[in-house]
Amino acid sequence: MNRYIRERLPAFTFVTIIFILGISFGAIAVKTVDYELRQDLFFYFNGFLDGFTEIEYEQSSLLADSIRFNLFNIFVIWSFGLSMILMPLIIVFLFFKGFLLGFTVGFLVSEYSFKGILMSLAAVFPQNLLIIPVYLISTVMAIYLSLSIYKYYRGRARIELEDLVVYTLEMAILALILLLASLLETYLSPFLLRFLIAFIL
Numbered sequence: 001m002n003r004y005i006r007e008r009l010p011a012f013t014f015v016t017i018i019f020i021l022g023i024s025f026g027a028i029a030v031k032t033v034d035y036e037l038r039q040d041l042f043f044y045f046n047g048f049l050d051g052f053t054e055i056e057y058e059q060s061s062l063l064a065d066s067i068r069f070n071l072f073n074i075f076v077i078w079s080f081g082l083s084m085i086l087m088p089l090i091i092v093f094l095f096f097k098g099f100l101l102g103f104t105v106g107f108l109v110s111e112y113s114f115k116g117i118l119m120s121l122a123a124v125f126p127q128n129l130l131i132i133p134v135y136l137i138s139t140v141m142a143i144y145l146s147l148s149i150y151k152y153y154r155g156r157a158r159i160e161l162e163d164l165v166v167y168t169l170e171m172a173i174l175a176l177i178l179l180l181a182s183l184l185e186t187y188l189s190p191f192l193l194r195f196l197i198a199f200i201l
Helices: 002-032 035-052 059-081 087-112 114-123 125-153 161-199
Strands: none
Touching: 002 087, 002 125, 035 087, 059 087, 059 125, 059 161, 087 114, 087 125, 114 125, 114 161, 125 161
């Protein structure tokens, strides 16, 4: 296990930096957005908060949507790892995920200050506590498999069916973790946000 971590530590460091850069650029982008657009987003989100406690939503439908979205993401990373050509897109995908997260949190903090931090902790943090590590780990796995495939075609390494099976099983385990993240996103985050709106905000 220690050898496994040591061998992949540079890749983990690299993808973590890419993700942090995505978050940073997303947070900075909030300040560059046109004022009118920011006002539209602000009024839209305010309207959402005003009616959130009274909204009746079908949790099973939201859970299904979240599961589909998360499974699609892990499938994209898995499939990109099987291709030498598409491998660079994994990094772009990870950066974009960080960008969206940074923009979301940056917008909330920019518009609502301390309340925005609380809303981020309630609505964004719980599921991302699982989602972010899954993205980072799956990205490293996909990059390593893609590089192994490249070395195989260059005659510098061997790839067996067992390697692809193990890769797929590891991705399946990460997909199960994303299912748990979907449960947090559907049941815990809305509960925390409702609590904030009712008693704090």
